[in-house]
Amino acid sequence: xxxxxQSGAEVKxxxxxxxxSCQTSGYPFTNYWIAWVRQMPGKGLEWMGSIYPSDSxxxxxxxxxxxxxxSADKSVNSAYLQWTSLKxxxxxxxxxxxxxxxxxxxxxxxxxxxLVPVSS
Amino acid sequence: DIQxxxxxxxxxxxxxxRVAITCRASQSxxxxxxxYQQKPGKAPQLLIYExxxxxxxxxxRFSGTGSGTEFSLTITSLxxxxxxxxxxxxxxSFFYTFGQGTKLDIK
Numbered sequence: 001x002x003x004x005x006q007s008g009a010e011v012k013x014x015x016x017x018x019x020x021s022c023q024t025s026g027y028p029f030t031n032y033w034i035a036w037v038r039q040m041p042g043k044g045l046e047w048m049g050s051i052y053p054s055d056s057x058x059x060x061x062x063x064x065x066x067x068x069x070x071s072a073d074k075s076v077n078s079a080y081l082q083w084t085s086l087k088x089x090x091x092x093x094x095x096x097x098x099x100x101x102x103x104x105x106x107x108x109x110x111x112x113x114x115l116v117p118v119s120s
Numbered sequence: 121d122i123q124x125x126x127x128x129x130x131x132x133x134x135x136x137x138r139v140a141i142t143c144r145a146s147q148s149x150x151x152x153x154x155x156y157q158q159k160p161g162k163a164p165q166l167l168i169y170e171x172x173x174x175x176x177x178x179x180x181r182f183s184g185t186g187s188g189t190e191f192s193l194t195i196t197s198l199x200x201x202x203x204x205x206x207x208x209x210x211x212x213s214f215f216y217t218f219g220q221g222t223k224l225d226i227k
Contacts, residue, residue: 097164110165
């Protein structure tokens with residue numbers, strides 16, 4: 001059974017750093033791209049970036065390039081999303097999702113989401 | 121970026137109704153379109169890909185049509201479990217973009 005299990009909610013202050021995780025199981029981790037998707041409160045879905053764990057090839061949305069870092073660790077079948085300095089506007093739920101194929105792919109399995117409230 | 125526009129933003133319907141949601145792309149995306157269902161506090165779930173292919177395990181009352189720039193998701197005989205928000209997503213380009221969502225609620 002394919003599963004993507006994300007790390008728990010994190011309450012942060014502006015300026016703090018954060019790294020959230022997405023642990024996968026049930027399929028060959030290095031064979032599929034993993035993406036991160038943002039959902040701000042009451043809003044729609046925004047693709048942030050994707051990584052191919054086999055070689056760490058990474059693609060970013062222009063809206064998020066330079067704002068976050070996507071990474072992966074093959075040894076623990078996990079992907080990560082990282083900020084060096086959070087802003088209040090980063091408050092959102094962040095989902096990881098598996099891409100069924102690349103580049104013309106859709107998201108067939110999703111993590112449960114990680115809530116990141118950023119407030120002073 | 122390819123812009124995706126859904127209509128309506130909100131749709132009220134009753135159990136047993138047939139409803140349709142439209143998604144328009146700002147340029148042709150062939151049939152590189154997926155539909156997702158999202159319930160409050162939950163992750164989206166894939167319903168349809170390649171514009172009209174039903175994902176495994178999704179009830180047959182869901183169907184998708186369209187190509188180019190205009191697409192639709194139809195749900196026949198609405199069930200209580202179907203009241204949720206629906207999103208379209210294009211994958212013509214790997215700069216994936218989603219529609220803004222259509223909330224389907226009970227009339």
